[in-house]
Amino acid sequence: MKRFHVHVVVPELGESVRFYSGLFGAPPTVQKDDYAKWMLDDPRINFAISARGGKIGVDHLGFQVDSDEELAQLREQVAAGSVPVLDQPGAQCCYASSNKYWTQDPAGVPWETYHTLADIPLFGADAAQRNSTGEDSACCAPTVAVSAVIKRKAASC
Numbered sequence: 001m002k003r004f005h006v007h008v009v010v011p012e013l014g015e016s017v018r019f020y021s022g023l024f025g026a027p028p029t030v031q032k033d034d035y036a037k038w039m040l041d042d043p044r045i046n047f048a049i050s051a052r053g054g055k056i057g058v059d060h061l062g063f064q065v066d067s068d069e070e071l072a073q074l075r076e077q078v079a080a081g082s083v084p085v086l087d088q089p090g091a092q093c094c095y096a097s098s099n100k101y102w103t104q105d106p107a108g109v110p111w112e113t114y115h116t117l118a119d120i121p122l123f124g125a126d127a128a129q130r131n132s133t134g135e136d137s138a139c140c141a142p143t144v145a146v147s148a149v150i151k152r153k154a155a156s157c
Contacts, residue, residue: 087100
């Protein structure tokens with residue numbers, strides 16, 4: 001079953017944790033020095049915030065799924081719609097190891113669809129690594145616009 005995902009960059013984590021805990025009526029499910037996440041069932045959402053610099057506001061949207069099979073089904077749906085996709089199997093970011101793919105809407109908003117495999121101790125192990133295409137690896141949101149990466153990949157085929 002899909003869970004809607006929202007990731008927001010905030011200027012100060014403590015103040016934002018207090019605000020969202022009050023808004024959701026619950027403390028974060030996961031809280032680190034630079035990151036917090038609420039896994040809510042009503043509404044069914046994975047809401048994450050981070051204070052690691054960058055542009056304040058909505059960082060990306062997406063869907064969290066329960067299995068690689070469901071991830072593959074959604075990936076096929078996107079491909080059938082001729083939507084450009086950046087696959088990222090085995091990603092290590094946001095304190096989790098995940099299989100995922102990214103796309104970008106026409107307004108430039110990144111969309112992440114992923115299946116979490118395990119928790120990891122680092123926020124962004126992929127941030128310092130390069131993926132097999134030589135492009136910067138995405139960590140929570142791509143460091144390079146998804147559409148630019150996809151265009152370069154298509155040109156090299």
